[in-house]
Amino acid sequence: MSSSSDDDAPLARKAPNGVTKTKDRILGAKTDRRPSTNGTAYPGVSIRHGPVDEDGDSPMKDPSHVNGAALGKRRSRGSLTNGKSYKDLSDSEEADNKPLTKRRKTSKVLVDSDDEDDIPLVRKAKLPPRVDARQFGNSSDDDVPLNKKLANEKAKIEKRAEQTAEAIKSDAKKLKKKATVEESESEDDVPLVRKKPVSKATTNGVKSSAAAKKAKSKAKPEPAVAPKKSAKKKAEEEMEEEEDEAAAEEEFKWWEQPVQGDGTKKWTTLEHNGVVFPPPYQPLPKSARLIYAGTPVTLPPEAEEIAGFYGAMLHSTVNVENPTFNKNFFEDFQAKLDDVGHGVDAKGNKIKIKRFEDCDFTKIHEYYVNEREKKKNRPAAEKKAEKAEKDEAEAQYMFCTWDGRKQKVGNFRVEPPGLFRGRGDHPKTGRVKKRVNPEQITINIGKEAKVPDPPKGHHWKEVKHDQEGTWLVMWQENINGAYKYVMLAANSDIKGQSDFKKFEKARELKKHIARIRKDYTKELKSEVMADRQRATAIYLIDKFALRAGNEKGEDEADTVGCCSLKFEHVTLKPPNTVVFDFLGKDSIRFYDEFEVDQQVFKNLKIFKKAPKSEGDEIFDRLTTSALNKHLSTYMQGLTAKVFRTYNASWTMASLLRDMKSTGTIAEKVKDYNDANRKVAILCNHKRTVAASHGTQIEKMQEKINGLRYQKWRIKMMMLDLEPKLKKKKGADYFKLDEDLTPEWLEQHQAALVEEQRQKITKKFEKDNEKLVADGQKPMKQKELDERLEVATDMAKKFKKENKTKKVEAEGKGASVDKFEANLDKLDQRIETMRVQLQDKDDNKEVALGTSKINYIDPRLTVVFSKKFNVPIERFFSKTLREKFDWAIKSVDEDWEF
Template sequence: MRYNGKSVDLPPEAEEVAGFYAALLETDHAQDTKFTGNFFEDFQGILKKYPPSDGTKITQFDLCDFRPMFEYFEGEKAKKKAMTTAEKKELKKAKDELEGPYATCLLDGRKEKVGNFRVEPPGLFKGRGDHPKKGKLKLRVRPEDITINIGKDVPIPVPNTSGKWKKVIHDSTVTWLANWVENINGNHKYVFLAASSSLKGQSDMNKFEKARELKKHVDKIRKDYEADLKNKVTADRMRATAMYFIDKLALRAGNEKGEDEADTVGCCSLRCQHVTLEAPNFLIFDFLGKDSIRYYNRVEVDIQIFRNIIIFKKNKTDEDLLFDRLTTSGLNKHLGNYMTGLTAKVFRTYNASITFQRLLDEQNLEGKSLQEKVNAYNAANRDVAILCNHQRSVPKTHDQSMEKMRSKIRGLKYDRMKLRHALFSTEPKFRKNAKYADESDIDDEFIVSWEESLEEKEIEKAEKKFAKENEKAVEEGKETQKESVLKEKIADIKDEFKRLAKERGTGKAQLKRDRPVEKLEEAIVKMDERIKTAKLQMVDRDEGKQVALGTSKINYLDPRITVAWCKENDVPVEKMFNKSLINKFPWAMAVDDEWQF
């Protein structure tokens, strides 16, 4: 790095930390003043311990120039990208061989996959939302920080770096294999078995069965808390109001936080400033929820709830607890009286799954295309994600991917135009058929630019294929193709696009192979379907840009709802669940199409 325009000679320990920031130079993190401030504070702490060898005193962030480091990292990325397929395969093979022994374990004599078997490397804490500690230095975790949990009388694994384990225990009542405490928030980090393991699958099924069991008790619970909304005992009235929020709004219960932790709250830890009253019976919630994600919701409530909030806020400051006579443990203890193991979290899982089941049941998908069914499913998933406040910031690449999808649709319309023109060339009478009308956004300017880009892609494809085939020939000890073969192929491509250029504006087209009229008509119908599907995919992508669908799908929606819906509506389950989710929920795959949550 440079400081005040001059190169600095940093010891490896300080250079590593500077590199963590340099790697993020062109991201939003580096533009965030809180992130940058926390980083520089920790960086100065490292510099005190490991000062620059040339005596440079680094005191002002504005004089630091991390650009040379950033450019070095970008150069390394480019080198990796430029590697041949054979080199990439070799690198992957070496990585797999190195990690192989750590990727599995023996559980009761069975081989099971381990989940996150890598310890998080050191780096800068990114956090989520407006976390007060973002930018702080995550320290390297050493064997001396890690407790491992293994069977009795088995060999103790040797750490793959110097040092000894902090502790070796033999606790068969827990499912973690290793744990340590990270230095940013003092949280315990664990190594568990993979999501597809037998233990995790059993745990997931039990969780959703517990939520299903709540169906038997939910009417009684609701009846009781509705009666308690007017209870003369303030603590009971507070508990009933909190239960209303947890039930109707799917709020998390919330736990108290330390002073140095993010100011995130849940239902029981709401402060007066987080809930605003708006006559006649609206409440405006505005607070930071889990992972520092803002929860903002203006909601109409029962008039008794509105009156209760007025009473609870009376003679209190903004900083005072709204439910000052209620704790999460007290609330969960009360819920446990209705059903063994019932907590506010079970309520949240129940509400997410039952809402999802209802939304899917309300759909009429008769005669709908596969993509229309997928969009309907995702719309129900979105509604649940919004209920649970599973937000995400709009992906940086969203506009780019939307433009790419728009371009794909116009490309399909171009293909349709060529099919139409081929049809008209064969049978001119079809020109008058409204079914084969012009594509509205395919003008001469687009056709020119599209054909130019297609030509570039075709040439690039030919060059890559030529290089790959020669690479393979070298590996197999065969003779490589001459450069003239590639030149001939490129010349053919250019001739084809010159021919296409001549067709512009003629309303006629000649396809690479002749097709009878009925085949052309079939091809146009299929192309119409592809265009319709692509448009639906684009709408689906845009509507989901600020909603994290995965969180509810993984943690809150009983997977059996999805499997049954897929079977009932003839939708491949792979459309809804990726490979890792299918592996995570093998126990859910056998339900029939009539199964209900």
């Protein structure tokens, strides 16, 4: 099984070619005898959110030491493999004949112990926190442990998937057999009377309206002489025909047509007007200067703009208190100063900026804060006029003509310059995103179309006529060297078809999943090392939704996926627990603890076996391209990432099939979100808790407390009308809740008074604007003062209530019955808000949007909406409703994934 090329490589740099049955059995015996060190996890379920030190701190406080690797983000694919695709590399004989060591980076021998791999790395041997039951919509006091319950649920879903695949396979065999029998019967034996003509215009048993009209017209006898029509009537009929054709074009439902294979040519004709560039930089006023070591400094405009980027975001503490952000910003700021010249003081003396600590950006920050407030407080008419002017200027860029059809363009604006933030602990956060010039822009347009004019004095980098591309404009950004594209809008036919095909491909996978799982389970014990590694990787991708990962150049950050996992990213804890700790997509840390199949645990132990050590790859005989090439033998177009879409959609479909959602709309939405949360957790879609989460929860709780206060006031009004109710209902019924303290009461009442004042003031300003627009004189300040007396009276009333502990009945025709009806309404509102608060808090660490938008087939959300009578607006925003218009219109409540 070994090749000569492999023999040339040092043993420390690769796994052996094969694994004998004897060796596999010995390693398994060693592993099986180990006692369990963790009784909290169950197969197929992760322990999330990372390890915690004894003092409660997270080791991610210093992100530079995660796994002993620097943080970073992968480059664009074009920068990898020197222009060659992974497919080209894996298919070429030259690549196959090269020793693995020359294709994969590995490290020197550091360890030579058979048992070393079984011992968790010291820096990783910290216990993660337990999973909160509320994240799954369960109570923490259930008899069955939460992890086991979720694992059992996932196992049941996978079993159902395999049964479905077998059923589909069985039905296909029956249909094929039936078709063979029917073909064997002679068609000549069938009487002509029984034969029915089949219309060519029929698709899937449904005749097209055009064919139906044609058949109907043929059935009617034509008159011998056609009656003459007046010119006016003829023109009207022609206009009606044109309107019918236009309506038919608008109502074209492409999703009902047979799925076409992806061809190379995406369009024949393409016209558009290019992009909109951000406005040029406007220098800051003299009052907004950078203060360096106590001295106001005047900077060159190019450097001042960068200082402005930082000053404008001083309020964003999550960034400006990040040492990496500050370090990167100041490096780029100094580089620009060295290029265009440093600042000068009021006397013209040169001031060289050397230390970040001596820079004071507060004057710049104050200027931008004031400008934002001025813009926010402008009259509504002025804002409206500005928006109309902007829309008119950009109207020509909003649409393009694609093969004769008008299509909406996505983001046609070039991103303005600023400071890069990045996701997660990105190593380049704080770097300056440079202004994009027309000379960096490549235009893609039809040969016959007019090329849009660049800004005066500039030219485009290049004009292409790439009919295989669906992009209109392209440029390369300076931070990661990635390419940015202007594409069609999400609700365009082209984008919709792309989403449709993605989810249809995932649906197709359900026919093959049982065979794929059966094969890779068998290959987990293969004597060929490459096959065993591939089977283990597919297992991890399928069971735990790991991304496949791509190979990267030596100068790129250590962001990895399944195929590129390294020695230090995997810790083995006998008997079968595996800890993954690495930087994933967008430099976001992936930390999870899984219990895996016993054979998988043994395989990982073999793949980590000495002389491998830190820096060496776990799957050193596997590439992403080779993995995808193998998967495509099961199904055309199948790649590793299709598993994520399939598993998310199939899990959601299974949960919805068993769901019985009842109650209010809010409760039904929570049921949907609970199911979505399970999908997100099982698919590892997590996010960091938003900095504003605590504030949002407090605001929601404050609103609930305000409603509880309203309830108390209404009860006191009832008592004002009928004092005898106190004896009838009991004194406790009329008590204010203990947590609504006198201090809280005063603050809340003051807030209500202020809210009333603002409402009156805004109404006054709006009325004045309307008067001015109609050519009338605006109202005077005296009118506003009179209106504000309502708020003053409210404050006096609250003061009196606090003193007397009584509330006078308010409202027209006040009665106890009316007040009791109001209490019922308030109870419903409170319960709805409590459900929403709980839902929001449960979802704080789970990216429900990622699952719902990118991985769960949107038709499943539509099914839930229709099945349980919940408005689709509760799940999809206006933008998403446009994006998934095809899904909303194409299924009913009985549709199945």
